[in-house]
Amino acid sequence: MASRQYELVYIVSPDATEQQLADLQALIEATVSRFGGSLDNTENWGRRKMAYEIGPHKEGVYVLHQITGAGDLVKELDRRLRVADQVIRHLLVRTDEELRVAERDRLRRREAAARRRAARGLPPEPEVAEPRVEGEAQDQDQAGREA
Amino acid sequence: MANDMERGGGRGRGQKGGDKGQGQRRTMFRRRRVCKFCAEKIDSINYKDVKMLASFIPERGKIQPRRLSGTCATHQRKVQVAIKRARQLALIPYVTD
Structure with a gap:
């Protein structure tokens, strides 16, 4: 089955007790494992002030999970979070595509840099990213290389 | 041509008499x-x-x-x-x- 990476952030009501928080955590873990997914990472951001009020709440407890699993797992998780009383807001997004694109870009850039270095007769590896200061300086540099 | 359109847009967006601000608006934003x-x-x-x-x-x-x-x-x-x-x-x- 297609395995994808997701990121889940949910906001729990600040009135929730430790027990309720633990229950929610357990609920998510159970759901994830039942659908054959895995919980990669959990971060508790703790209580923080929200940018706007959601219902009667001015602050909330933020929890982040990174999950690997399939689409039906996410569907079920989404449903469960929507009906959970203590959860005032949640966001569940897929991340693997973005990560892959970022990785590809990084690789492509490194290759291009290596190629440029090779063209200048330098060893491709020592890769100290020169800080770009001025667009013009960059242009001159490039012109000099071509000449 | 392009100039005309730009000026027209500026007039439409600004309030009455806002035409003079056109030159300044350019420099207002970095x-x-x-x-x-x-x-x-x-x-x-x-x-x-x-x-x-x-x-x-x-x-x-x-x-x-x-x-x-x-x-x-x-x-x-x-x-x-x-x-x-x-x-x-x-x-x-x-x-x-």
Whole structure:
């Protein structure tokens, strides 16, 4: 089955007790494992002030999970979070595509840099990213290389 | 031609008598020519990074347009998605009065 990476952030009501928080955590873990997914990472951001009020709440407890699993797992998780009383807001997004694109870009850039270095007769590896200061300086540099 | 259109647009948007401000408006905003993300080689734009996103949100809470921030199309699109996600999570306000 297609395995994808997701990121889940949910906001729990600040009135929730430790027990309720633990229950929610357990609920998510159970759901994830039942659908054959895995919980990669959990971060508790703790209580923080929200940018706007959601219902009667001015602050909330933020929890982040990174999950690997399939689409039906996410569907079920989404449903469960929507009906959970203590959860005032949640966001569940897929991340693997973005990560892959970022990785590809990084690789492509490194290759291009290596190629440029090779063209200048330098060893491709020592890769100290020169800080770009001025667009013009960059242009001159490039012109000099071509000449 | 292009000049005419631009002036027409300015008149439509501004209030009466706002024509004179045209020349000034140019200089009011600082112009960044280079896309921040291309220049600094940042690949992924994350909705959790509120500090970074804050630089694309002026006073009012709107998303700063490309013509002001100088961001390239690809990265502006990513910024836009990130800001919208952050708004859902109440990390960033939808509007500030």
